[in-house]
Each structure stands twice: as C-alpha cells, then as structure tokens.
Amino acid sequence: MHLDHVGVAVTDLEAAIRFYGETLGAVVTERYELAHDRVRVAFLDAGGALIELLQPLGDEGPVFRFLQRRGEGVHHLAFLVPDLAQALVDARVHGQRLIDERPRPGAGGRLIAFLHPVTSHGVLIELVQAPQVG
Amino acid sequence: MHLDHVGVAVTDLEAAIRFYGETLGAVVTERYELAHDRVRVAFLDAGGALIELLQPLGDEGPVFRFLQRRGEGVHHLAFLVPDLAQALVDARVHGQRLIDERPRPGAGGRLIAFLHPVTSHGVLIELVQAPQVG
Numbered sequence: 001m002h003l004d005h006v007g008v009a010v011t012d013l014e015a016a017i018r019f020y021g022e023t024l025g026a027v028v029t030e031r032y033e034l035a036h037d038r039v040r041v042a043f044l045d046a047g048g049a050l051i052e053l054l055q056p057l058g059d060e061g062p063v064f065r066f067l068q069r070r071g072e073g074v075h076h077l078a079f080l081v082p083d084l085a086q087a088l089v090d091a092r093v094h095g096q097r098l099i100d101e102r103p104r105p106g107a108g109g110r111l112i113a114f115l116h117p118v119t120s121h122g123v124l125i126e127l128v129q130a131p132q133v134g
Numbered sequence: 135m136h137l138d139h140v141g142v143a144v145t146d147l148e149a150a151i152r153f154y155g156e157t158l159g160a161v162v163t164e165r166y167e168l169a170h171d172r173v174r175v176a177f178l179d180a181g182g183a184l185i186e187l188l189q190p191l192g193d194e195g196p197v198f199r200f201l202q203r204r205g206e207g208v209h210h211l212a213f214l215v216p217d218l219a220q221a222l223v224d225a226r227v228h229g230q231r232l233i234d235e236r237p238r239p240g241a242g243g244r245l246i247a248f249l250h251p252v253t254s255h256g257v258l259i260e261l262v263q264a265p266q267v268g
Binding site: 006008022023025026044045047048051072073081091094121123 | 135136137140142143144149150153154156157158159160161178179180181182183185204205206207208211213214215221224225228230249251254255256257259
C-alpha cells in the first residue's frame, strides 16, 4: 500500500498554502485547474506523500458541495495501485461501491478512479495508477 | 514538511484492517492501546507514510465523540517536526490554537501535540517530534 496524497478541501487556496508554509515549512510543487472536477489544486511536498489542497471553481462540483455540507477538512486519501483497471475489478469483487466504473484522467494526466466512502469505512478513496517505471 | 501518518476513526478495527488489506494490500506494522486517548490503534505501512486506524476504547474519549458526531472517516493528519516544543511556540506566534500546550507522550512513546482544526483549515493536526538520528 502506498499513499500518494491526502486531499484537503479549502475555501481559500492561497490562505491554506500560507498556513502549511508557516506551520510546517511546506513548499508547493504543482498547481492545476481541473475543469472536470471543478477545482483549483496545489500539491505540497510532504516527504513520502503529497498534500493536495482543493478549492472549488465556482459554486458547483463535489468539493463545493463537500464544503457546504462539512466545511473545510480532509476530503480524500489517494493510494497508488500498479494496475488501476484490475484494482477496480478487485474492489467490486470485495463488495466496494465504485464512484468511477473505469479509470479517468486526473491531475497531471494520471489515471484515477474513486471508491465510495460508504464501503470504505467513511473515507473517500482515490486510486491512482502508479507511473510506469523504465 | 513530512507527513508521518493519517489517523482514521473506525468503529471496528479488525473490519477496517481487512478492508485496507483486501483493497490495497495493507500490512499492520504496530498495535497499541492508548489509555490516555481512550483508543486502540493499528498502524498500516503506506509507503512513505502510515495509516493509523483508531477504534474507541469504550463509550468515551475524543475518537468516540468524533464517531458519534461525524461517523467513520479521517480524524487527523500527523506531521513530523524536528523540535516539537519550538514548533508549538511558532504555531502560537502564527495565531494557531493549541489543544496541547506542551508535548505529551503518544503512540510508541513519541512526543506529540495537537493543533485545533479551527485555525488549521478544518484539519486536526498532530505534530510529532521526529526521532533523533545517530
């Protein structure tokens, strides 16, 4: 099991970046606007894993609704898997509910899919296909 | 910034361990009962960081109250700092509200302290003093 990143929903991306910088010395490594997911994101280097701060683009999308419902906080955990299509087959076999039935593009062009928190002990889990080595 | 672990509150520790094992191949590396925090915990190896699953010991304590209020889900993020006492001074200077005014023992005898989510963009943050090297 390899944690790729922790997604944190925030209302003000720049204020959150300042917080992690002042308190923990965090440095931004990547920024993206993800039109499909209606978010602007910044990745912070956290040693072996990343923190992904997510601010909604406008008044719609899953992160906007998350903030309305629960306020700022941890939104999802993302884990690397060697073969995402196979991981989704295995998840279904084990009774997991899938949000994405098949891999789709995520931040930085990586292939991703989400599992529903109702069958993941309350955690929204993102599976990320690990980059091919060599 | 170095993420040490992600704390996840669960109602049934063994069921949660099975979920992370089946879905992500997770392996338990450490188990503790933390009487002060009224939890039984298991740490799972997640590559560069750990997942800490927390089940309440009985019907009291902060994790029990978290589960009553919000249900299962991510409870806290823990980051390593080189000097925890200094990190708490710095956090106060930057206007962070502290839950623990000074370092206290946590899992595995490490020194820890929590910052209040109200000044941490909704995330309960645990600071962990990094082990001395050499």
